[in-house]
Amino acid sequence: MSNVTADIDERAGCRPDALPLDELLEGGRPVVLRGLVRDWELVKQGRGSAEASVRYLTGFYNGRPVQYSYGGPEVAGRPFYNDDFTALDCEVRRGGLDALLAEILAHLDDIHPPTYYMASLPVDACLPGLRGHNDLDFAAHGVQAPPSIWIGNRTTASCHYDAPNNIACCCIGRRRFTLFPSDQIGNLYPGPLDPTPGGQAISLVDFAQPDFARHPRFREALAAGRSALLEPGDAIFIPSMWWHQVEGLDGFNVLVNYWWSSMPAYVPTPMHALYHAIWTIRDRPEREKQAWREVFEHYVFGPADRAGAHLPERARGVLGPVDEAMARQLRAMLIDKLNR
Structure with missing residues (x-):
């Protein structure tokens, strides 16, 4: 593993029914929540054996x-790309969860096992009842955050970012988390936006054996990074847009995570805007791009109330607060314009 020397801040004494969500969001930095889910039944079963x-x-x-990813022993637990980054080195398979778990157990003692990685399976859709003794109380905060479960053998989710906030709970097997703030994006050398191993662009740097001749700016990312080893029962808060790599260190690993947005459900992901901006702005002449940068600074990245502050409230339209009714109008307008 590359030399990330800074540790992620830690907090002890948190409980599943008393999450410090407001403090975590206000801090805006990753925090390890030691022992948060140590009393979950799934964690207790994991302390017994993989079979249990x-x-x-x-x-x-x-x-x-x-649905899960499968790769031969040559993948070495790191779903990635072929040599020219036009396709993935794992295949997507569909089957029974019981069969997948049996395959993982069958290769538990292999030195070079095949790669099995089931990512982000909605718990309620396939494992109804699991939350009865294995859940965090987001509802007490008025937050809808249905959990997902991640199951695999000794696999690595390459460094990527997610738009929502995240609490990831390490249930079975140890995991190492390595995180970087969002301003390190250029130093992490993101790969294609499509295809991707898990839906988000990933860093092309092999953290275990970085090629500094090919990725020299990765040294700067390492200086800004921080890491933590999570034992079963620990959890970690990953703020929105922080890059993170997650390494499963044992032959059988199970993680449960909760994503939630700081915005209402009627506000869509900014990824739509990113694709639209790539399409409409990126390849324009530099002078035009700089002018559009100023436009976006005025309307988007500056204070939310600045652009409409000099107008009467009734005349502000989209320059005022965007509520659910305005969101519907904007969606209809954009669909209409894009379909012309």
Whole structure:
């Protein structure tokens, strides 16, 4: 592993029914929540054996097919790309969760096992009842954050960012998290926007063996990074847009995470705006791009109330607060314009 020397801040004494969400969001920095889910039944089963954990999980499984990534031993647990970055080096398979778990157990002691990685499976859709003794109380904060479960063997989710905030709970197996603030994007050498191993662009740097001749700015990212080793029962808060790499360090790993947005559901992801800006702005002459930068600074990146402050409230339209009714109008307008 590359030399990230700074540790992620830690906080002890948190409970699943008393989450410090407001403090975490206000701080805007990653925090390890030691022992947050140590009393979950899934964590307790994991302390016994992988076989006991599998029996516990399959006891909730409703038989719906699941999607997962499979790669041969040469993938070495890191779903990635082919040599020219035009395709992935893993194949997507569908099948029963019970069969997937059996495959992982069958290769538990292999030195170079195949790669199995099931990412972001909605818990309620396939494992109804699991939350009964394995859940965080987001509802007490008025937050809708349905959990997802991640299951695999010794796999690495390459460094990427997510738009929502995230609390990830390490349930079975140890995991190493390595995080970078959003301003390190250029130093992490993101890959294609499509295809991607997990839906988001990933860093092309091999953290285990970085090629500094090919990726020299990665040294700057390392200086800004921070890392932590999570034991089963620990959790971590990852703020929106922080880059993070997650390494499963044991032969059987299970993680449960909760994503939630700081914005209402009627506000869509900014990724739509990114694609639209690439399409409409990126390749314009530099003078025009600089002019549009000023426009965006005025209307988007400056104070939210600045652009309409000199107008009467009734005349502000989209320059005023965007509520659910305005969101519907904007969506209809954009669909109409894009379809012309």
